[in-house]
Every structure is written in C-alpha cells, then in structure tokens.
Amino acid sequence: MTQVTEHGGGVWSLRVPIPDNPLGHTLVHVVDTDRGPVLVDTGWDDPDSWSELTAGLGALGLAPRDVHGVVVTHHHPDHHGLSGRVREESGAWIAMHAADAAVVRRTRESDPGTWLDYLARKLASAGAPEEHLAPLRAARSGGRIRTLPGLGAALPDREIVPGELLDLAGRRLRAVWTPGHTPGHVCLHLEEEHPAGLPGRGRLFSGDHLLPGISPHIGLYEDPDDATVTDPLGDYLDSLERIGRLGVAEVLPAHQHAFPDAAGRVRELLAHHEDRLTGLLALLTAPLTPWQLAERMEWNRPWDRIPHGSRNIAVSEAEAHIRRLVKLGRAEAVPGTEPVAYAAV
Incomplete structure (x- = not known):
C-alpha cells in the first residue's frame, strides 16, 4: 500500500522505494503552490519507484503531469533519479545547486570508464589490496559500467542560489547551502508558521543533511579532473552549525521520519x-593507510561482512576524516610511505 503522510499546511511526503538498499525508501515531499505542486526530490530511477511515486501522487488527486517544478536537495540517484521522467511527463522545471549541477554535467559528459579508472587509482593510492581492485578492472573491461546509476541523470534548468527564496508562488522557501554529503547539498527552509503551532521558525526540508537516527555518509568529493584538496567533513560540521542556528520547529528529512x-x-x-x-x-x-584505517573503524557490521561497493564508500569516509585531522593539525602523512600512511601528531 502506498504510504502518504500529510504534514499540514499543504505539505505531504510520499515513500518511494530504493531498490536493494537498507535505507528502504526516499521521502519525496509534495509542496502545494499557487502554480501547482512542487516536489522536493523525486526518488530512484526504477520502475517500481516510478509506480510508487505515481500512486502516491494519485492518492493526493494528482498525476506526474500536474507537477509544476522539482527542487533537488542533492544529485544522488535516490533523490534526483526520477527528476527527468517527471519533467518529461509534465514540463516541470528542475532546480539544483550549481556545485551538484556541475557533478551531473561532468558525469553525463565523461566516458563511463573514466569513473572506474579514477576509482581504481584512488583506491590503490589509499592502500586497497589487489583482490579488491580486480572486480573494478573486470567491470571496466567487461562493459558492465553503463548500468551504473546516475550516468544519464537529468540536467537541471534552474539554479538554487543559497540564501535566496525559490520562485514558488504563494510559498516562502529559502535555500540554505549545506555542503558535506555532496558539494552542492541544500536544505530548504519553509519560512511559514508551523501548521500545528509548534514553536520555532518554520520547517526544514533537510534532504540527507539532518536525519533523526543516522549520520549521513561524508566522503571525499569525487572529481577525476580536480586535484583540489577539499575538506568535506569540515564543510559538513560547519553546515550543521548553520542549520542549528535556524531554530526551526520541525525537520522533514528525505529518509526515516519527521522530527522536532x-x-x-x-x-x-x-x-x-x-x-x-x-x-x-x-x-x-x-601509521595506517586510509584502507587500513577503514578496516579498523566501527561500522554497522564487521569489515568482513561489508560488501565490495560499500567498502569503497567506507574508505572514502575514512579519507574525509583523515583530511579533517590533517587540517586541524592532529595528524600528518608519514614521509616516504607508499601508499601514503598517516599518523597522529
């Protein structure tokens, strides 16, 4: 049965499934405006997900063709995946922060093998063993890479500008730039009185930035053509403090459930x-390499039970934490190590 939750004040959430993912679903939010419904995120590009999104809209007396616009909190496929199909059905505009729009554009324009080549090099430099790299090379040579999610993600046609109100007739929805989970992640502050009178300054569509029971993945910002040393964890922590100062009455996240x-x-x-x-x-x-550190970090299951793809994510998260420690002067690279190992200062 389609699960639709009414949050009051012309806002609903629809549970749209994510295939083969422990998160289970994305909460796609529907915001009523004077020009028609606007979606905050759309869910994974999958036939079952599309059916659930369509059914959820149907429960509200709507169809995909009625959608006026799509606001994307960030480029990940469980949020942006169905945006293109919604636009095809309705002519809706798609809005995204410029930093994440650049990721979508780069992914679309790059040869699909570029990503796997880059990932293999990066993992090797992080200390990954050959048995972990072999499947990546096999996928590269075996032509399976064209099935990777996000390769054909829709290009947005509007830019979300931090600090500005989005063009939603009859609503006050302000963009708050919250990098960390992705370079262009945004939260969206609905600057309207809470419909149930909860104390605070409106409501917040938080995407993956602020979730009630889990911490979002914070890994490196991946760009094969950019050697800039970024600090995603530092960005995330700064963004958290920015959101904490808003004083919102309620958070409407993209996973789990709403919370005060x-x-x-x-x-x-x-x-x-x-x-x-x-x-x-x-x-x-x-001294430990990022791979060795990831092996020793606490995850939601033992390292030997973490799937291959999830290990790539874990290593990226270990690297993001190492970068933060280096920036804080609490760790440093050990000279002469290859792959590079790090040690506390």
Whole structure:
C-alpha cells in the first residue's frame, strides 16, 4: 500500500522505494503552490519507484503531469533519479545547486570508464589490496559500467542560489547551502508558521543533511579532473552549525521520519563526529593507510561482512576524516610511505 503522510499546511511526503538498499525508501515531499505542486526530490530511477511515486501522487488527486517544478536537495540517484521522467511527463522545471549541477554535467559528459579508472587509482593510492581492485578492472573491461546509476541523470534548468527564496508562488522557501554529503547539498527552509503551532521558525526540508537516527555518509568529493584538496567533513560540521542556528520547529528529512528539535540533533551529530575523530586518533598512534584505517573503524557490521561497493564508500569516509585531522593539525602523512600512511601528531 502506498504510504502518504500529510504534514499540514499543504505539505505531504510520499515513500518511494530504493531498490536493494537498507535505507528502504526516499521521502519525496509534495509542496502545494499557487502554480501547482512542487516536489522536493523525486526518488530512484526504477520502475517500481516510478509506480510508487505515481500512486502516491494519485492518492493526493494528482498525476506526474500536474507537477509544476522539482527542487533537488542533492544529485544522488535516490533523490534526483526520477527528476527527468517527471519533467518529461509534465514540463516541470528542475532546480539544483550549481556545485551538484556541475557533478551531473561532468558525469553525463565523461566516458563511463573514466569513473572506474579514477576509482581504481584512488583506491590503490589509499592502500586497497589487489583482490579488491580486480572486480573494478573486470567491470571496466567487461562493459558492465553503463548500468551504473546516475550516468544519464537529468540536467537541471534552474539554479538554487543559497540564501535566496525559490520562485514558488504563494510559498516562502529559502535555500540554505549545506555542503558535506555532496558539494552542492541544500536544505530548504519553509519560512511559514508551523501548521500545528509548534514553536520555532518554520520547517526544514533537510534532504540527507539532518536525519533523526543516522549520520549521513561524508566522503571525499569525487572529481577525476580536480586535484583540489577539499575538506568535506569540515564543510559538513560547519553546515550543521548553520542549520542549528535556524531554530526551526520541525525537520522533514528525505529518509526515516519527521522530527522536532533540530538544534538537539545537531548537537548529537557534532558530538558524534568529535568522538569519532578522537577514536581515529587513537588508531593512528601507529601509521595506517586510509584502507587500513577503514578496516579498523566501527561500522554497522564487521569489515568482513561489508560488501565490495560499500567498502569503497567506507574508505572514502575514512579519507574525509583523515583530511579533517590533517587540517586541524592532529595528524600528518608519514614521509616516504607508499601508499601514503598517516599518523597522529
């Protein structure tokens, strides 16, 4: 049965499934405007997901052709995947932050093998063993890469500008740039009185930035053509503090469920990452490569039970934490190591 939740004040959420993913579903939000419904995110590009999105809209007396616009919190396929199909059905505009639009454009324009070549090189430099790299090389040579999600993601036709109100007739929805999970992730502050009278300054569509029970993945910003040393974890922590200062009455995230007390959740996540950085410093009393550090970090299951693709994500997260420690002057690369190992200072 399609699960539709009414949040009041012309806002609903639709549960759109994510195939073969423990998160289960994306919460696609429907916002009523004077020019028609606008979606915040759209869900994964999959036939079952499209059927559920269509059914959810149908429960509200709507169809995809009625959608006026799509606001994308970030470029990941469980959020942006169906945006193109919605636009094909309705002529709706698609809005996204410029940094994530650049990721979509680069992915569309690059040869599909570029990504796997880059990933293999990066993992090798992080200390990944040959048995982990072999499947990537096999996929590259075996022609299976064209099935990777996101290769044909829709190009947005509007830019979300941080700090500005989006052009939604009859609504006040302001963009808040919250990089970390992706370089162009945005939260969306609905600057309207809470329909149930909860104290605070409106509601927040938080995408993956602020979730009630899990911490979003914070890995490196991946760009094969850009050697800039970024600090995604630092970006995320700064963004969390920015959201904590908004004082919203309720958070409407893209996964799990709506919740109050954004500031309290921000404090929990800041403390979580500080504890994690402290724990990693204890591991780095002896030099470790990013791969070796990932093997020793705490995940939601033992390392030997983490699937191949999820290990790539874990290593990226380890690298993001190492970069933060290096930037803070609490760790440094060990001279002469290859692949590069890091140690606490």
